[in-house]
Amino acid sequence: MIALVVLAYWVPGLALGLALRLRGWTLAAIAPALTFGMVSLAVVVLPRVGVTWDILTALLWAAFLVALAALASWLVNRRAPAPVEQVDEARPSRRDHLVVGVGVALGMAWALFTYLRGVKTVTTVSQDWDAPYHGSAVRWIAEHGNLSPADLAVLANTPGKAGYFYPNTYHSLLATLFDTGSLDMAVLLNYGAMMVLLMWPLGIAAFGLAWRLPPVAVAVAALVSTWFGTFPYDLLWRGPLWPFVTAVALVPATLALLRRLLDGERGIGAPVAVALSLAGLVGLHTSLAFVVAIYGGLLAVALLVRLEKTDWRRSWRPIALTAVLGALFAVPVVLPALVNVGGITGAEWPVLGTAFGAFEQAAMFSSSDPPPFYWLGVPALLGALILLWRRRLVWAVGAYAVFSAMFISAVSHKLPFLGVLTGPFYNDAWRIAALFPLVGAIGVGVFAETVGAGATALAKRFADRPWTPVAVPVATALVVVAVLAAGSGGYLRPNTQRLAWHMADSPVVSKAEVEAYRWLGEHVRPGEVVANDVRDGAVWMYPLAGVTPLNWSYYGPPEQSDAWWLEENFNRLDTDPAVRRLVDRINIRYAIVGEGMVQRKGERPPGMRDLDSVKHLRKVFQNSDAVVYEVLPEGSVQLSGS
Known part of the structure; x- marks a missing residue:
């Protein structure tokens, strides 16, 4: 709420x-x-x-x-001594x-x-x-x-x-x-x-x-x-x-x-x-x-x-x-x-x-x-x-x-x-x-008030009434705001378009990919890690579903780190014993691949490509935007078509 x-x-x-x-x-x-x-x-x-x-x-x-x-x-x-009460005529x-x-x-x-x-x-x-x-x-x-x-x-x-x-x-x-x-x-x-x-x-x-x-x-x-x-x-x-x-x-x-x-x-x-x-x-x-x-x-x-x-x-x-x-x-x-x-x-x-x-x-x-x-x-x-x-x-x-x-x-x-x-x-x-609009907003307000003061002075010359100093400034301000709103639309269109650009369903994280993160949240056991591409949005699996990723943020892991090395070599799980040893040591049980790249930058790292061909990976979840693979134990190979 x-x-x-x-x-x-x-x-x-x-x-x-x-x-x-x-x-x-x-x-x-x-x-x-x-x-x-x-x-x-x-x-x-x-x-x-x-x-x-x-x-x-x-x-x-x-x-x-x-x-x-x-x-x-x-x-x-x-x-402290009590303050002396003073009448402030300028008080609103x-x-x-x-x-x-x-x-x-x-x-x-x-x-x-x-x-x-x-x-x-x-x-x-x-x-x-x-x-x-x-x-x-x-x-x-x-x-x-x-x-x-x-x-x-x-x-x-x-x-x-x-x-x-x-x-x-x-x-x-x-x-x-x-x-x-x-x-x-x-x-x-x-x-x-x-x-x-x-x-x-x-x-x-x-x-x-x-x-x-x-x-x-x-x-x-x-x-x-x-x-x-x-x-x-x-x-x-x-x-x-x-x-x-x-x-x-x-x-x-x-x-x-x-x-x-x-x-x-x-x-x-x-x-x-x-x-x-x-x-x-x-x-x-x-x-x-x-x-x-x-x-x-x-x-x-x-x-x-x-x-x-x-x-x-x-x-x-x-x-x-x-x-x-x-x-x-x-x-x-x-x-x-x-x-x-x-x-x-x-x-x-x-x-x-x-x-x-x-x-x-x-x-x-x-x-x-x-x-x-x-x-x-x-x-x-x-x-x-x-x-x-x-x-x-x-x-x-x-x-x-x-x-x-x-x-x-x-x-x-x-x-x-x-x-x-x-x-x-x-x-x-x-x-x-972002620091401009404080003075910008005050400036627009002062401009409207100044126009209102001029209109009030003019109104007093032709129809000086008790309500003139109160009603005319407010009415004039409303007119100024109405004119600005008519001309700009309150800038609704450009502001909503910009928000929608990066606050939408995809291209990096879609509802389908969130569904995959939720699936992982239901199946990953405590202490297990999920291998992920650093740029395809899967870093969201932790904040959205509580699943521990191999790579935590779009900045990626430091070079020569375990996470970096697996990004380069994970798809060699069948052929390189060093990959198997590292996967077991980190306790990686699943891997996920999603559609789209953050800020439309980069390519999928070499180790996360063509995972369908890895015999020790079994596809356990798939929808329109994400695929989840389970890492099979050493010596256990998925059957063709399974």
């Missing part, structure tokens, strides 16, 4: 946020980040004390942190909250409609490169209860590799749901992706309100935030990069909390929440440390040049406390990633286009895949320029400019000096483009 996933994402964070005395839109938006922050701390602490991770442990850990936060908040607030009214709520609800609904229209069904298996690894990581943690990232080395075909690291906060949370036994893996992964579609417009709304944007602008921003292709859809089909996408979706909510620090709120609520959210973001994906650093650095510059204002006498303490707690919570999460920094920053991609073409795509808040999204890009760019003219959120627009330069470098390879910034993102233009 999707409700179970929603509860897992929000309830722990809501409880902690309430204990820290957070309220309103910010609490609702930041709750999943706090949840992931709690899981990130568990990843650091629990393996070191030998505690097994399961649903009960997760609940007890969350309860412990909530109680600790409540106690600390109570102790600090009881000693109930009507304003309703307007924003409608925008958020429509944004969420459109995102879910787009996603489901693209994937067709939540039982769909992703056809792209990274998906089976993520599914395997969820199942592995659920079955073994070990939160140490190094324990996942086996899933990268490198069992026992010292210092192996991949951030596993995302998988650890989903593992608690898979551990309940109530969700199929494919369904669970799709529900996890759908949580991004709920978090994103909610975070955009919290960000806009926290930084004092007009409610109409915030509502429009939240509504159109799920029209962009670069985020969230492109990285839900490409990769898919589920942990990274989840982290990016939580950036607006985290930036919303920063406003509370500048306001100098009493208590420890905002500092602890910011620090824990940062731990959650970097626990989801370590590259988010650089995203937050760019936003934070430019915000610091804006404060120094007084583009943003704060009362330093009130704000220096919460800011300093946040810095200390941020280092305490986030640094231990990031440190293990340093062992693999060379492999990350050294990633190479082909040239995707020219520098000018990349500039045009970035200016239109679009990805490296043309054509640009003009219907969103033009008003978004105009809105960003309006923000600069008004000297509002200049630091956020500046961050968008930095991301654009990084994107141009990654696409065209023309700005190699920016490699220090693009490296943490695997020098991947698509990941960088």
